Amino acid sequence: MENLGPLSEDGLVRLLNHQGEVLQDQTFSPYAAHLTPEKLREFWHDMSVLRAWDMEAMSLQRQGELGLWVQSYGQEAAQIGSGHALRDPDFVFPSYREHGVAMTRGVDLPSILRIFRGLEHGSWVPAEHGFHLYTLVIGAHALHATGYAMGMDRDGLVASGDADKDGAVVCYFGDGATSQGDIAESMTFASVNKAPVVFFCQNNQFAISESVTRQTNIPLADRAKGWGMPSIRVDGNDVIACHAVTQWALEHARSGNGPVFIEALTYRMGAHTTSDDPTRYRTKADEEYWSERDPIDRLTTYLEGADELPDEFREAVAAEGKALGARTRESVRGWSKPATLEMFDHVYAEPHSTVQAERAWFERYEQSFADVEASN
Amino acid sequence: MENLGPLSEDGLVRLLNHQGEVLQDQTFSPYAAHLTPEKLREFWHDMSVLRAWDMEAMSLQRQGELGLWVQSYGQEAAQIGSGHALRDPDFVFPSYREHGVAMTRGVDLPSILRIFRGLEHGSWVPAEHGFHLYTLVIGAHALHATGYAMGMDRDGLVASGDADKDGAVVCYFGDGATSQGDIAESMTFASVNKAPVVFFCQNNQFAISESVTRQTNIPLADRAKGWGMPSIRVDGNDVIACHAVTQWALEHARSGNGPVFIEALTYRMGAHTTSDDPTRYRTKADEEYWSERDPIDRLTTYLEGADELPDEFREAVAAEGKALGARTRESVRGWSKPATLEMFDHVYAEPHSTVQAERAWFERYEQSFADVEASN
């Protein structure tokens, strides 16, 4: 068995190269055939607005308005491309960096920041968006994704006979996550149950400071071979290819053929989080190489070449990004601290005497200060 | 990708079929070339004595002398064949069924029963035999095996230049174990560290009552493909092939080429343990099919055909089995209950005040009964 290394370009599906040229692929080009210029502009719109918003969040963090920020910077194509392959019956289990997918699922981007401002741990209703909460414990959500997919199957949402009603689950995780036992167990449960789940690994080449070469000797897509699961390596900075392969994988899963594994080879253009300092572990040259492969730029080049990116459209998108930024700033600054007693809510669905007693104690205790103040 | 099912015979290395005929394999026959009739008689001896002893343990359990017994019945070829490929610098991490491997490592078989009589949890000194204690938590020991192998590598025991000094680790586990996250993590750590470890999966087709088809859709040897690790499927009831492939794998690992995965397809001829009742979940027909493939019988047929199994030898082996049985019975019945205070020993290597205080209390407490008795 030949060892190509996890960063080789071997077997990479690519439909738009970084020079903005369209390439053909026998299997996957048909899955991009429906992408009209209009649709591609929508991708461009989403990627651009996402990036603008991401930068806004970044600056809010720098201003001390957020405790932490986790950028999606550089991974817009993988997220927007795959996100647009999803439909209503589908369900997503993100890790914590999939703001782009959140966007395609109708999650209001500013609301994500409630988590990073320390107001709460999850700030949207998963069932409303077919988009689960972020999971910070690496790999843990892949099992939830698999169980959820098993449930969809039981509920007749797979290979139902009416393809429009069929659904599948997409589970996102990083290159580092592939080393967690839970990811392996997910692949076992998914394959023996033929669960409709697409494992979408965004290989952004780093787990914080660790190169993906610390996690594997071979391309991560090959991990799926251990379970006999079909897998695809795709250029994660090619929004068209990401879209096409996800379409393929979702159709495969929705029609009852079981799980699929996708590795999208991309690059984390920013730091791991605002707490990170990439200068300690990677080179400027590496960053520059990948900046030339910026996922938005290549779509820009292509659309420009095709004369499909009119100035008014670009301006409108820029304006929308700005407006979203302004709304985000305003929202974030406007969020006030919740009433302290709320911290006792939702530990259990039904009353639990310990929580009740502690809450009651705390209420009396807080009240005692108010009483003292009042009497002063 | 074709799904052949985990019980297919596809790709199985076999050098002696169940009719007792020798087969050729380009890669592995050379690794059996050194097996003289004498050596094969040694295999036959070990397998026969092991089985006789196993039956003795079985009857001791039925007589209430042991709390539980876990048979190696049916897996003698996989264990004796692979065990004989080991040398002094090698180290074994067994699961809990590898009595045959223990035997090849010089562990005195009766001593194993101390565990099953509830006297202690481990009854040999691992370092003395290059044979770790049994591990009951499925899969957990595979990480120890990998770490140990990493340590051997650091200690210059791999690719040292003097092949005789090189060592490797063999880690045994079952088909069910392959579903545990720890096994996957072991494969990750072993491959990125190129650790000299041979993962030896005895696929005895059952995890207690569950068919291996509950754990995987494809042959378990293929699991290794997910890590780009060489893997071998071998007929686990063919002692010659088991020996040859383990030789190959150990040489590969000892010379610094990293881990190897072996799946030995065998059959658990008995129950999972004495607490189990296989009539609930498998058929007589299945048992008969496999009884015709008994690993000892086929070597008997071969050796008989070659006129290499003289009656005196058979009688001597039978006598040895009987004698070992007698010694085992005697030992087991002779083991007296250790002093109760011993239960406080070895919790820590250095004193721990809680253990000391509880031990002291218990001693006084026990003494108080003695005092009462004395004063009566």
Added chain:
Amino acid sequence: MSDALINATGTTTMTMAGAINAGLRAAMERDPKVLLMGEDIGALGGVFRVTDGLHKDFGDDRVIDTPLAESGIVGTAIGLGMRGYRSVCEIQFEGFIFPAYNQITTQLAKMHYRSQGNITLPLVIRVPYAGGIGAIEHHSESPEALFAHTPGLRIFSPATPQDAYDGIQQAIAAPDPVMFFEPKARYWDKGEVNTGTVETRLSDAAATIGISGSRVAREGTDVTLVAYGPTVRLALQSAELAAQAGTSVEVIDLRSISPLDSDAVVKSAKKTGRVVVTHEAVTTFGVAAEVSARVTEQAFFHLHAPVLRVGGFHTPYPGATFEHEYLPNLDRVLDAVDRVMKH
């Protein structure tokens, strides 16, 4: 509110294993969303036969022999829970729950909170636990305290067939995750089970209340003896012997470990002024420490003597040959009763 109907049908003699089996069956008949998941729970009926016959009657889709991976069992059950399924996961022996510890502690326990109540996970994790059955390593432990410290979980341990029968159904009907610790040494103890003890319609509230409170297993006036699961029988035997020696022992069967019914314990402590707590688990940092702390906090000025604990020693569970001395036994419990009675 779950549409759980429990029919009143009278009284039967059952073992605890049989009672859990009957309770599972009733829950499965009532609600098609109830699934059983675990290792060897299908054709084999579980290594303790607690699921005996259920695979035959409910089939592969409802009684699922899973891959051998506890994290996978609990993790996929969480995902199924998000689609409304109520999984009852069997962990084969308590010693093998730890591969699932991450899923239980960081995911299952927190999901309701972190989703602000938007996700409800009515999972049950059945854990045969505790010792006294002469088993090998990892098959006799009592890890309940390792879960009780984690908010978001409910923990219940029946001591009688009746509580097992009612409790398993209430645990399944309750909207929160419940860890259901089954004292395996009691599996074959028999008792009368009234299969009509639970209200006809089991609301979320009723189900939860059912698994939240303790019971007075025997009334007494001199000493409060607190136990749960495997030690309740021991506590009752101790009380009987103490009575013969003139000491009146009140036995409280906690049943629920989270929440801990400290009101009931404190009430009894105020009456007797003396408390002994016994469990099989390692004493240090165990459940009895919490009971002791609460009793001290809330009944200090009523106590004649310090709260005493009788539990396992600070060692790994030793070889079975030691377990009679390792575990709390009549002598040790009575010794503690004597000691508190000295004050």
Added chain:
Amino acid sequence: MSDALINATGTTTMTMAGAINAGLRAAMERDPKVLLMGEDIGALGGVFRVTDGLHKDFGDDRVIDTPLAESGIVGTAIGLGMRGYRSVCEIQFEGFIFPAYNQITTQLAKMHYRSQGNITLPLVIRVPYAGGIGAIEHHSESPEALFAHTPGLRIFSPATPQDAYDGIQQAIAAPDPVMFFEPKARYWDKGEVNTGTVETRLSDAAATIGISGSRVAREGTDVTLVAYGPTVRLALQSAELAAQAGTSVEVIDLRSISPLDSDAVVKSAKKTGRVVVTHEAVTTFGVAAEVSARVTEQAFFHLHAPVLRVGGFHTPYPGATFEHEYLPNLDRVLDAVDRVMKH
């Protein structure tokens, strides 16, 4: 006996993070068998920079950036331990220790016992823990009680740079597995560190004793205030304020959680008659319960008031915006001091 040499070199101002770094460096220089394993501990120097510079100076073979798998880290460290390596495993944040829980609880803790002393595993697991740093989920918890209940582990948590410096070296030199809980909110607190405090030759016994005992952080006569790790500074501040109000508080820094130095606490309790215990961890089934139970058992007749606990509430760690109220703070500790002083 390990050949650990600790040189006397005088006193330096260090942060706790710096002190651990210096201690690791000293241990690595002394013993080539000491390895560091973890996620991002190499070029990055760890997310808290505790291993800063060590990769540069000791190289890939001694400072190992592992795959992202905590069970794998601890499990392979166990295997390395069987070959005589002393691995110091860094868990990036306490919330991510749970994938390793099975390895720690069922394997690491039991190996010495089950091998009858034939296998010694001198591993250290470093765990940055506790809150107060405004972090997101899973980055502020205090899981120490989830390990203290398991025999076979030693648990230490420094509150000062000095104890961090000495403690990490003693933990590495000690022959038993040690969980080393580092209060991350204290990482940047500075203190004087005498790098010659430990004896020249660190025997197994001396190393173990070093990480087994508590210290009196402040003497007092009215109330014993027990703390460890992150709450020691809080306890000292509380004592200062209480002193201004006329109450003399003795502060005990437990340092070691397993073993628990109850002799020292009991001695102080007998002197003051009043005990308050504070930790960040969830109060129920936490370390304070064990302290309370032991104090009650051993000093009951000296107590004027019940032992009170001030800890985290029975909820998952809430959003950072709540943490000031969620965690023990001056007001809550002083409130408890007031309450015990009422008796």
